[in-house]
Amino acid sequence: MAETATSSSRRGYVESSFKRDTRYISDRVTADGSGENAWPVEAGRYRLVVARACPWANRAIIVRRLLGLEDAISMGVCGPTHDEDSWTFDLDPGGVDPVLRIPRLKDAFEARQPGYPRGITVPALVxxxxxxxxxxxxxxxxxxxxxxxxxxHRDGAPDLYPAHLRPEIDEVNRRVYSEVNNGVYRCGFAGTQSAYEEAYDRLFDTLGWLRDRLRDQRYLVGDTITEADVRLFTTLVRFDSVYHGHFKCNRHKLSEMPVLWAYARDLYQTPGFGDTVDFAHIKAHYYVVHHDINPTGIIPKGPDLSGWLLPHGREALGGRPFGGGTPPGPVREEERVPPAHQPTDRWPSEVLGGPVQEHLLHQDEE
Structure with missing residues (x-):
């Protein structure tokens, strides 16, 4: 399930063997509104509610930006933490979403189904x-x-799900979802040693498979960015900040896995990816909300984020990030991640929580 606020948090997140609830409101928005439980595409009709902390919501933010859907689908952003049963709009003035006029995402689920019985999740289309x-x-x-x-779609938008590659994208996505996207949670929420060790082995076996796949090709499927890259990226970008320590996925840091680290930096430095990532929100969410894993609620100062800006060298493998298209333009002012929540070429050591590489601090002077 997407990142969720649910009454189950009263008893904590750890289970003897973690199983994700995959029951959703499965209506779709289709081009002509055809199909069972379908709604029609209509610019301005829907609002995408996200939390930048959540990897599942981060996917939707990236795809919306890459495709240039900002004018067609507005976006509401919840804060990085939530209470026991709902994400909240605590970043907005008065704690109320300015378009939906609600303080809690739960209100939109209750409007759809009074007494909604499952977790309140992001992303949600309202x-x-x-x-x-x-x-x-x-x-x-x-x-x-x-x-x-x-x-x-904007002019020059990439095709993230090209028809001729869909079977391969779907196959890759199934394994990445089961063993990596969900695999880190299976490690972190494991309630027994055996469940944890099984999850750990499955995760790193699949990271090895991905390493081998990406060693000689720039992207996961084909020679352009696809949906498969988006889905893997949002887990990789959180790996060293939360999954390595908080979820005990600690065989290696991402920054110690050269192929995957270079691949992740390549995507991070591609417009539409890194400019959606809020490291401060990511760390606040995991270390504060998962109280049974981190009962003190202390948020680590590290890791050093400056490495995300290092050259990746992946251009040598060829590939065209946007195919025959173009990168998205600048992020809209109202949707920018605060600079203090991202690495920059002059990222202060007191924010990083560690030393900054000198050539990054002074590259303008070289």
Whole structure:
């Protein structure tokens, strides 16, 4: 399931063997509104509610930006932490979303189904006029952004789900979802030693498979960025900040795995990826919300983020990030991640929590 706030947090997140709840409001938004439980594509009708902390929501933010859907689908951003049963709009003035006019995402789920019985998850697509959640099926949501919202794509938008590569993308996505996206949670929420060790081995076996796949090709499927790269990136970008320590995925840091580290930096430095990442929100969410794993609520100062800006060298493998298209333009001012929450060429050591490489601090002077 997408990142969730649920009453189960009263008893904590750790389970003897973690199993993700994959029941969603599975309605879709389709180009002509056809299909069972389908809603029509219509610019301005829906609002995408996200939390930058959440890897599943981060996918939707990236795809929306790469495709240039900002004018067609507005975006509301929840804060990095939530209470026991809802994500909240505590970043907005008065703690109320300025478009939906609600303080809690739970209100939109309750508008759709009074007494909604499952977790309140992001990302969620909400109909503005009714205030009802249309869908929180995060996997289908981004595929529909690519295939159903084409008339609202920007000029030069990439094809993130090309028809001729869909079987291979789907196959890669299934393994990445099961063993990596969900695998880190299976490690972190394991309640027994045996469950943890099984999850740990499965995770790093798959990271090895990905390493071998990416050693001689720039992207996961084909020679351009696809949905598969988006889905892997949002786990990799959180790996050293939270999964390595907080979830005990500690055979290696991402920064100690040369192929995957270079691949992740390549994507991070591609417009539409790194400019959506809020490291401060990421760390606050995991270390504060998962109280049974980190009961003190202390948020680590590290790791040093400056490495995300180092040259990656992946251009030598060829490939065209956007195919025949172009990168997205600058991030809209109201959607920018605060500079203090991202690495820069002059990232202060007191924010990093560690020493900064001198050539990054002074590269303008070289």
């Amino acid at each position: 109909e503005v006029s009714s205030g009802k959640v249309v869908t929180n099926d995060f996997a289908q949501m981004t595929l529909d952004f690519s295939t159903q919202w084409r008339e609202h």
